[in-house]
Amino acid sequence: MDRIIEISNLTAQYDGETILEDISIDIYRNDITVILGKSGCGKTTLLKNILRLYQPSQGKIKVFGQDITGMEESDFDQILVKIGVLFQNGALLNSIKVWENVAIPLEQHTDLPDSIIKRLVQKKLEMVELPFASNLYPAQLSGGMRKRAALARAIAMDPLLLFGDEPSAGLDPVTSLALDNLLLKLREFLNMTLVIVTHELSSIRRIADRIIFLDKGKVIFQGKLKEGENSDKPEVQQFFNPTGRR
Amino acid sequence: MPSFKINENILFISGDLKTDSIKSAYTEFLRIHQRIPAEPIILDLSEITSIDSAGVAFLDEIKLITGKAIHFINIPDQIQQALDVFSTAGYTEKDDSLEKTGFFETLGEKTFDLFGKLHEILLLITDIFYWSFAGLFQKGGQRKGSFTQQSLLIGVSAFWIVALISFLIGFILALQSAAQLRQFGANIFVADLIGIAMFKEMGPIMTAIVVAGRSGSAISSEIATMVVTEEMDALKTMALNPVRFVMTPKFHAITVTMPLLTIMADLIGIFGGLVIGVTYLQLSAAAFINELLSVVILKDMLTGLVKSVVFAWIIVIVGCYCGLKVKGGAEGVGKATTASVVASIFLVIVADSILGLIFYFDAPLY
Numbered sequence: 229m230d231r232i233i234e235i236s237n238l239t240a241q242y243d244g245e246t247i248l249e250d251i252s253i254d255i256y257r258n259d260i261t262v263i264l265g266k267s268g269c270g271k272t273t274l275l276k277n278i279l280r281l282y283q284p285s286q287g288k289i290k291v292f293g294q295d296i297t298g299m300e301e302s303d304f305d306q307i308l309v310k311i312g313v314l315f316q317n318g319a320l321l322n323s324i325k326v327w328e329n330v331a332i333p334l335e336q337h338t339d340l341p342d343s344i345i346k347r348l349v350q351k352k353l354e355m356v357e358l359p360f361a362s363n364l365y366p367a368q369l370s371g372g373m374r375k376r377a378a379l380a381r382a383i384a385m386d387p388l389l390l391f392g393d394e395p396s397a398g399l400d401p402v403t404s405l406a407l408d409n410l411l412l413k414l415r416e417f418l419n420m421t422l423v424i425v426t427h428e429l430s431s432i433r434r435i436a437d438r439i440i441f442l443d444k445g446k447v448i449f450q451g452k453l454k455e456g457e458n459s460d461k462p463e464v465q466q467f468f469n470p471t472g473r474r
Numbered sequence: 475m476p477s478f479k480i481n482e483n484i485l486f487i488s489g490d491l492k493t494d495s496i497k498s499a500y501t502e503f504l505r506i507h508q509r510i511p512a513e514p515i516i517l518d519l520s521e522i523t524s525i526d527s528a529g530v531a532f533l534d535e536i537k538l539i540t541g542k543a544i545h546f547i548n549i550p551d552q553i554q555q556a557l558d559v560f561s562t563a564g565y566t567e568k569d570d571s572l573e574k575t576g577f578f579e580t581l582g583e584k585t586f587d588l589f590g591k592l593h594e595i596l597l598l599i600t601d602i603f604y605w606s607f608a609g610l611f612q613k614g615g616q617r618k619g620s621f622t623q624q625s626l627l628i629g630v631s632a633f634w635i636v637a638l639i640s641f642l643i644g645f646i647l648a649l650q651s652a653a654q655l656r657q658f659g660a661n662i663f664v665a666d667l668i669g670i671a672m673f674k675e676m677g678p679i680m681t682a683i684v685v686a687g688r689s690g691s692a693i694s695s696e697i698a699t700m701v702v703t704e705e706m707d708a709l710k711t712m713a714l715n716p717v718r719f720v721m722t723p724k725f726h727a728i729t730v731t732m733p734l735l736t737i738m739a740d741l742i743g744i745f746g747g748l749v750i751g752v753t754y755l756q757l758s759a760a761a762f763i764n765e766l767l768s769v770v771i772l773k774d775m776l777t778g779l780v781k782s783v784v785f786a787w788i789i790v791i792v793g794c795y796c797g798l799k800v801k802g803g804a805e806g807v808g809k810a811t812t813a814s815v816v817a818s819i820f821l822v823i824v825a826d827s828i829l830g831l832i833f834y835f836d837a838p839l840y
Contacts, residue, residue, distance in 0.1 A: 322803040339497045340528060343538070347531040351560050367802035386493070386526045417559045418526070 230257040231290075232389060232421045233278060238287035240270070240277050247273040249445045250287070260415060260422040260435045262453075264467060265442035271425045272316070274442070275391055278423075279313060280304060291389070309337050312382035314392040318374040320366040320381070327353065327362035330381045337385065352380040355410060372399045376407070383414060390414070392424040396431045408434045429468070441467070475499070476522075478506055484547075485510055488521030491529030499532060504539065513542045520548035530560040598717070598795055605718040606725050615715065620723035628689040628724065629731025633738065636684050640739035643676050644668055644746025652755050661755040665765035668747030673774040674833075677740035679826055682785035685732065686818035690789040693724055694814035697797025698807040706798075721794045725787075732786035733779045740778060777833050784829065785822045792818040 233255035240248040247270045255261045263271045276282045278289055280296060289296050291307055299307075320329045330349045334340055340348070353359050356376040358369075366374055375398065382390060395411075396404040408431055414420050426432060432439070432453070439456045441449040441464050449456055449464050457468050476489035476499040491499065517536070522529075537544050549557070575583070609615055648664050655663055697720065700706050706716045744766065751757040796814035800806045 323805040338493050338528070340493065341497065341500050344496060344500065344528060344531050344535055347534055348528055351527060351531060355560070365802060367806065386528075413559060417555055 231255065232257045232292060233423070234288075234290040235278070236288045238274075238277065238289065239285045240273050240282060241285045242273060242282065246285075247445055248277070248284075248442075251442075251445070251447045253440055253447060253450060255421065255423055256438070257421050258415065258419055259437040260411070260424065261438045261440060262432050262436040263423065263425045263440045263442065264427070264432070269442040270445045271442055272393055275393055275423070275425055279308075279311070279391065309333075309385065310388045312385065312387035312390040314375070314379050314382045314390070314395050316393040316397070318366070318378035320374060320378055322366050324365075325362065326358070326364055326366060326369070326377045326380075329366065329377065330362075330384050332381065333384045349380075349384070352384055353377070355383070356380045357406065372403055375399065376403075379407070379410075386418050387420065388418075389421045389423070392422065392426075394426055395424060396426060396428050401430075404428065404431060405434070411435055476502075478502060480506070480509060483510070484516045484518050486518045486521060488523075490523050491525040491532060493526055493528040496528045496532050500535070503536065507536075507540055510540070510542075515540060515542050515544045517544055517546050518548050519546055519553050520550060522550070522553055525553050525556045527556075527560045530556055533557075594799075595791070595795055598798070599791055601717045602721055602725050602791060602794065605715065605722045606729075609718055609722050615718045616723055617719070621726050624723045624727035625731050627692065628685070628727050629735055632685055632688050632731075632735060635688065636681050636735050636739050637742050639680055639684055640672075640677065640743040641746040643680055644672060644743030645750060646746075647671060647676065647743075648747035648750035649754065652750055656755065661751075661757055662761060662765050664747060664751050664755060664757070665762045666769045668744055668751075669766040669770040670774060672740045672743040672747070673770055673778045675778075675826075675830070677743055678736050678778045678781040678785060679822065680743075681732065681736045681739045681782060682789065682822045682826075683819055685728070685735065685786070686789045686822060687815055689728070690793045690818045691811045691815050693790060693793030694797040695807055695811045697721070697794055698800035698810040701798060701800050702803055702807060717794075721790070724794070725790050728786040728790045729783060732782045732789075736778055736782035737775075740775075777829075781826060781829050784825055788821045788825055789818045792821060 231254045233253070235251065235253040238248055238251050238253075239246065251274070253274075263274060265271050273282060277284050278291065278296075284297060287297070292310065294303075294307065296304055296307065320326070321332075327346070327349045330352055331345050334345045334348060338345075350359065350362060353362055356379050358373060358376050358380065361369060361373060361377060366377065369377060375395065379392075379395065382392075390411075392411075396407055399407060411422060411424075412435060415422055422435075424435070436453045438451060439449070439453055440447060441456065441461075443463050449459055449461055456464055459465060459468075475495050476487055476491055479486040479488070487499075489495070515536075517533075533546075546557075605615075648668050651667050652661070652664055655661055655667075697706075700716075700720065706720075709716045709719055748759060748762050751762045752759055793814045796810045796817065800810040802809075
C-alpha cells in the first residue's frame with residue numbers, strides 16, 4: 229500500500245518533558261487513520277510534529293514521500309497547500325466573517341477569480357450545512373457551528389490530506405453523524421487521506437480504517453480497526469470495551 | 475488546460491477542470507460565450523478528464539455569466555459524482571440592500587441607542603455606588619484581600635510612571651516659564667506658578683491620564699475577558715453579584731489610591747520645578763519653598779483632590795462599562811480596551827473643564 233506519511237523513531241519533547249518516545253508510524257493513502265489514547269498520551273503533540281508546529285527532538289517524518297524534518301520553510305509551504313487542518317477549537321479568525329475565513333487559503337494559494345472563490349466558499353459552507361453563516365462572525369456561531377465552519381476552511385483547497393483534532397467533540401450525535409458521513413464522502417470523492425484524533429467510540433467505529441493507539445508516549449497498537457477491537461493488549465481492550473462485556 | 479468547442483448549440487468542454495486551470499478556462503469562456511447562439515445552452519461534459527470543487531464552481535458560474543438556462547449532457551460518472559458532492563442546494567442569501575433605512579429612521583434608531591446606553595451606564599453607576607457603600611456593611615460578596623490586591627495593581631504599580639511623568643512636567647513647566655520670568659526679574663514667581671499649576675491642574679490630570687491608560691485599560695480588558703470566557707455568567711450561577719464581586723473592589727481601590735497618587739504627583743512635580751529654580755534661576759531651595767507655602771492655600775490642594783476622586787470614578791466606571799459591553803472574542807476585548815482608554819481620557823478632560831469652571835467662579839478674589 230502507498231504510504232502518505234512515514235514516521236520513524238520520532239521522539240518529541242515539550243518543556244523538557246518527553247511526550248513521544250521513539251515512535252514509528254505509517255499512514256496509508258486514502259485511509260482514515262484514527263489516533264487514539266488517553267488524555268496526555270501525546271496525540272496532539274504527534275499531530276503538531278507532523279505539521280511542524282513543534283520540532284521533533286529525534287527521528288524522521290516523511291509526508292508525501294518527502295522528509296519534512298530538515299526541509300526549508302518555502303518547500304514545506306508547498307506541502308501545506310495540499311494539507312487541511314481542523315483544529316480542536318476551530319481556530320477561526322474572529323475579526324473576519326466566516327466566508328472570509330474559508331476564502332483565505334483560496335485567495336492566498338490560487339489564482340481563481342473572485343466570483344469563483346465566493347461560489348466555492350458557499351459550496352463548502354453548504355457541504356458543512358452552514359449556508360446561512362457566510363456573513364456572520366465566528367463569535368456569532370455556536371461551538372459546533374464554529375467547528376463545521378473550520379472544516380469548511382480545512383477542505384477549501386480540496387486537500388489530499390486532512391488532519392482533524394477531535395472533530396466531533398462538542399457536537400450533538402446527529403451533527404456528529406453528518407460530519408462523519410461528510411468525511412467519508414470527501415475521502416471517497418477527493419481520494420483524501422484523513423488522520424483524525426478522537427475519543428468518540430461511535431465515530432471511530434463509523435469512519436476508521438486503521439487505528440494507532442498511543443499510551444504514555446509510545447505506540448502500543450497500530451493496524452486495522454477490526455484487529456484493534458480484537459487486540460489482546462489490555463489498554464486497547466479497555467478502550468473498546470470499557471464495561472468489560474463482550 | 476481545458477478547451478471549448480462550439481458545435482451548433484452544443485458547447486463541448488474538454489480537459490482538466492481543476493483549481494490550477496480554472497483561471498484560464500474562465501478567461502477563455504468569457505471570450506467565447508457570446509458566440510453560443512441558442513438557449514438553453516447544452517454543455518457536453520463527456521471530454522472532461524478530471525474535476526474538483528473549483529471546477530464545479532466554474533460550471534455553476536457559467537450559468538451566471540451567460541444568464542441562460544444550461545443543460546449538461548453526457549456526464550461521465552466521476553463528473554456526476556463531483557456535481558453531487560459539491561452541488562449547491564440553492565440557498566440564496568437575503569438581499570440586505572433592499573432594506574435600506576431612511577434618514578429619520580436611522581436618526582431615531584441612533585437616538586434610542588444613545589438613550590439605551592445612557593440608561594445602562596446609569597444603572598451601572600447606581601449599582602457600583604450602591605454596592606460600594608452598602609457592601610461595606612454586609613458580609614461576604616467579595617474575596618478577602620481583593621481591595622489590597624486591586625490597590626496594588628491600580629495604585630502602587632502606577633507609582634513610578636506617575637512619578638517620572640510628574641517630575642518631567644514640573645521640570646518642563648518651570649523651564650519654559652523661567653525664561654519669561656527672568657526678563658522681568660520675577661524669578662521667584664516660578665514657585666507660585668509650579669505650585670498652583672501642579673496642585674490644581676497638572677497633578678490630578680496627568681495622574682488621571684496615566685492611570686486611565688495603564689489601569690483603566692487593565693480594568694476594561696480584565697472584565698471583557700471575563701465576559702467572553704463566561705466567567706461573569708459563572709459568578710451569577712454561584713449566586714454572586716459580578717458588580718459587587720469584581721467591580722466594587724476596583725472602585726474602592728481607585729477611590730483611595732488616586733488621591734494618594736495625585737498628592738505624590740503634586741509634590742514630585744514641584745520638586746521638578748525646584749530643580750530648575752535652584753539650577754537655572756539661582757533661587758535658594760528655602761526661598762522657593764517659602765514662596766510656595768505663601769501662595770498655595772489649602773483650597774488649592776483640596777481642589778486637586780476632589781478632581782482626582784472624580785477622575786478615578788470616571789476611569790473605573792468607563793472601564794467597567796466598556797468591559798461589560800464587549801462583543802465577540804479576542805478582537806472584542808481589544809476594541810473594548812481601546813474604547814475604554816479613549817472615552818476615559820476624553821471624559822476626564824471634559825470633567826476637568828467643568829470642575830475648573832466651578833472652582834474658578836467659587837475662587838476668592840486675590
